[in-house]
Amino acid sequence: MKKNILIVPGDGIGQEVTEVGKKVLEKIAEKFGHEFTYDEALIGHVAIEATGNPLPDETLEKMRASDAVLFGAVGHPKYDNDPSAKVRPEQGLLKMRKELGLYANLRPIKLFDELLEASSIKPEILKGSDILFFRELTGDIYFGEKGRKNDGDTAYDIAEYSRFEVERIARKAFDAARTRRKKLCSVDKANVLETSRLWREVVQQLAPEYPDVEVEHMFVDSAAMMLIKDPRRFDVVVTANLFGDILTDEASQIAGSMGMLASASIGDSTGVYEPIHGSAHDITGKGIANPLASVLSAALLLDISFGLKEESDTIIAAVDKLLKDGFRTRDIADASTPENMILNTQAAGEELLKRI
């Protein structure tokens, strides 16, 4: 198969982990006889530094022209503590999602057996957890009007959803539930928010079209509690942009670490595959970031954008083997991990390649 993949590492550990993700794609191409070509583009802080724009037109054009995008992360401490900054790395991320129509963000919360002990949640609560989140990605409070009034003393962010936006993400989630354990949990805050009342109304209206899927509605505060109390009760979860952002960082603890969670953003055109984590300033440059979220994002890319299920499964099996062989990165190591089994980013990548 001939495909053109755009590599967009972005900032911080995005650079470090995406390098490993790309090597994994190269190894897969070699093993299975595919012809993948690669191009690279800038986004975020590095793009601002080079061009003044967090999402240069050239990057967007390359994204549109490619068959899939492997993305890292954006963000730099310089902006996080400067509320007055007008140009910010995250603007590039949001604009990319909007421009490419990436309305569905799939976040599989997959717990590798070997990491049962790495989580701060008790193993007997965790064992067998397997959740697929559908986070809506191009609407909600992230994209509504925002600003200041009263001479800057009052700030506002408007949350908005249309019926159309809710329906298209809900349908994706219903369809996915059909291929899994046939349970869909729709998370909202319909007791308080009007956008959530529309959300619930739309999901309720669609439900009769999917009689084989058992639908449950849950308030987001309760869902946050239930994720930790009883993660196994969830199969597919569908939720709004903001709730999904927060709940999936929480759910990363089911999988052991932020460094283990991959995501696929899909919609109207090219799919974008990225770790759920950010640029992690606290560990940038130390070479200790866990590259597995990027590697598992590459696996999602092969499966979803190219239909290469066997290749994708090969990557997941290699990750499983790496963990079974006892190797860990710092974030997923525990007190029982021998120091010589704790690998840096590059070494973890090399051990993984050997197992593909």
Ligand code: NAI
């Ligand atoms: P973060 O996700 O970058 O890091 C949170 C914590 O998890 C940190 O302690 C970090 O060291 C750890 N962590 C994350 N990924 C890891 C990995 N692969 N291996 C080991 N440990 C890992 O979130 P934080 O610190 O809140 O934000 C840092 C920057 O990233 C900010 O500028 C923020 O705006 C940006 N950000 C960007 C995102 C994106 O590009 N999709 C998503 C979230 C945050």
Ligand code: MG
């Ligand atoms: Mg987040």
